Every structure is written in structure tokens, then in C-alpha cells.
């Protein structure tokens with residue numbers, strides 16, 4: 303039985319809040335997502351104080367949705383309608399300022415967005431390593447971690463310092479491994495889940511693009527959140543993107559989502575520069591046997607179908623994972639993966655996009 307958003311909303315609207323209202327009309331339910339019987343949503347408490355006493359309500363909401371026929375799994379997260387998190391005397395988030403709706407950072411020659419349909423396919427890993435490889439090739443590289451809900455670049459670059467803001471307006475980015483780096487994750491405690499509403503998120507993105515002192519850059523890479531949400535839409539509409547790269551694993555489910563990301567870029571008229579297949583296979587370090595753990599050929603087939611280049615096929619590699627966790631991207635070294643990323647960087651430079 304197919305579960306619909308309406309059925310879930312109807313179940314939630316039968317719950318009563320202490321003031322007699324129901325959570326749907328009181329607008330407490332956010333980010334409601336229903337997919338194959340799996341329901342996820344956020345209960346947004348009006349204040350941090352209220353959030354402390356709303357756990358029983360969250361549990362009741364979860365139970366009510368679990369009782370909807372066809373629901374297999376429910377996950378409800380309780381969050382407070384947080385005030386805009388404070389950067390060093392800077393107010394992050396907030397609505398976009400209409401007078402400044404273009405978001406092109408001055409002094410940046412090329413802006414390339416790196417997206418994926420599905421989470422966890424290695425988009426951030428590819429972005430960090432490509433940034434390092436381009437920097438090693440002599441390019442002036444910036445990397446913006448726009449994955450506001452799951453920023454990982456600070457960890458991948460081993461930076462924990464907060465960016466300074468001497469005048470409370472501009473933000474001085476950090477530099478790590480030759481890359482100028484900015485992430486919303488650098489402005490917030492690492493363990494803080496950021497659940498922002500669309501307009502606040504867009505305000506933060508605008509600040510990241512226009513208030514960060516990126517300086518003169520040959521290329522700014524943007525590590526997008528997975529999927530096709532507000533960030534992609536805003537960047538596609540308000541930034542002159544040179545192009546986008548889509549990362550996918552060969553797995554069918556990843557490729558199905560990657561196609562959606564490709565469609566979204568097409569409808570935003572953002573040129574797709576190519577696809578990158580990550581975790582394409584695993585080569586046994588002892589016997590050399592190649593196992594296609596996530597399947598084979600799917601990304602290449604899609605690239606061919608769309609007439610796009612497959613820019614790289616990167617294997618599952620232990621050093622890649624260890625380097626990411628240790629804050630030293632594998633592209634800094636001189637092993638096979640560093641060579642693969644150097645080739646990718648070179649291909650982009652030869653192609654004239656950087």
C-alpha cells in the first residue's frame with residue numbers, strides 16, 4: 303500500500319497540542335518526506351525551551367505516523383526554531399537580501415558545482431581531492447562546502463579553527479593544503495545538527511558566496527548537498543556557474559538519483575561537464591582480483607546516453623577513506639589515487655573549464 307504525504311499529514315493533524323491546535327495547522331512539522339513507506343520529518347519547536355518538554359509529543363507523532371497503513375519506518379527529529387547561529391560577531395543565515403540577489407564572488411574566474419543525487423556516494427571526498435589536485439597543478443582554488451546539512455570539508459581538510467571576521471561583515475576564509483576553504487561547518491560546533499528553513503539557508507549561502515573574501519581564484523568548487531533541493535536551485539539561478547559535475551556510484555539506486563540531479567542541472571541550464579564514477583570497484587591488494595561491489599558500467603552507460611564525458615572512475619580505496627578521516631586528502635600523496643586525481647585535474651585544465 304502506497305503511503306502519501308496527505309495520509310501522514312492527516313494522521314498528524316489528529317494529534318492535539320496543549321493549546322488545542324494540531325501540529326499541522328500550527329506549522330510545527332517540517333521537511334516531511336515519504337518514500338517507499340519510510341517517513342521522515344522534523345518537529346520544529348517554537349523555542350529551545352519548548353523543545354526540552356516536547357519529546358513526548360515527538361514520540362506521539364512518530365507513533366501516530368507508524369499506525370498509518372503501509373508505513374514501514376518512521377523517524378521524527380525534534381528541533382528548536384533556532385536563532386541564526388552566531389559566527390564571530392557575524393549573523394549567519396537570515397533571509398536573502400533582495401538588493402544583492404546575484405551571488406557571484408568577485409575575482410573568481412570559474413565556478414564549478416559538484417553534486418550527486420544520493421548522499422554518501424563520495425561527493426565531498428571527490429571535491430576535496432579535486433581541489434587539492436587542482437592546487438597542486440598550480441591553480442588558485444577555493445572550495446565552498448555548501449552541504450549545509452552535513453558539512454564534512456572541515457574534517458576532510460583537518461581544520462577546526464573558526465574563520466575570522468574582523469569587521470563583522472566580511473569573513474576571512476581558511477587555507478588548508480593549498481586550498482582556500484569555507485564551510486558552514488566552520489561557523490558551527492561540529493556536533494550541531496543544522497536544521498534551517500529554506501530562506502535562512504539561502505541567506506547563509508548568499509553570505510558564503512559574497513561575504514567570504516575568496517580573493518583572486520582560478521576556480522571555486524562548490525560541494526553541494528545531495529539531491530536537488532533549495533541550494534542547487536538558488537545557485538543555479540543566482541550564480542553564473544561554469545558547469546557542474548555529478549558524482550555517482552555504479553549502483554542502480556545511486557544512478558537513478560544521479561539522473562534526477564542531471565535533469566535538475568539541465569532545467570537550470572547549468573552545463574554538465576561530466577560524470578564521475580566513485581567506488582567503481584575494489585581491487586584486492588593481495589591477489590589483484592577486481593570486485594565490482596556496486597555493479598559495473600552504469601555510470602558510463604548514462605554518460606554515453608547523454609553524450610557526456612565520464613571524467614573519472616575512482617575505485618574503492620582504503621587510503622582515500624583514511625585520508626578523508628585524517629584531514630589529509632589522498633590527492634596530497636603520490637600513490638595511484640593521487641595520480642588519478644591529478645589526471646582528473648589535468649583533464650579539466652586541458653578542457654579549459656579551470
Ligand SMILES: Nc1ncnc2c1ncn2[C@@H]1O[C@H](COP(=O)(O)OP(=O)(O)OP(=O)(O)O)[C@@H](O)[C@H]1O
Nearest residue numbers: 421422423424425426427581617618619622623626
Ligand atoms: N573511493 C572511495 N574509497 C573508499 N572510501 C570512500 C571513497 N569515496 C568516499 N569514501 C568514503 O565514503 C564515505 C562517504 O563519502 P563522502 O562523505 O565523500 O560522501 P558524500 O557523497 O559527500 O556524502 P554526503 O551525502 O554526506 O555529503 C566517507 O567515509 C569517505 O571517506
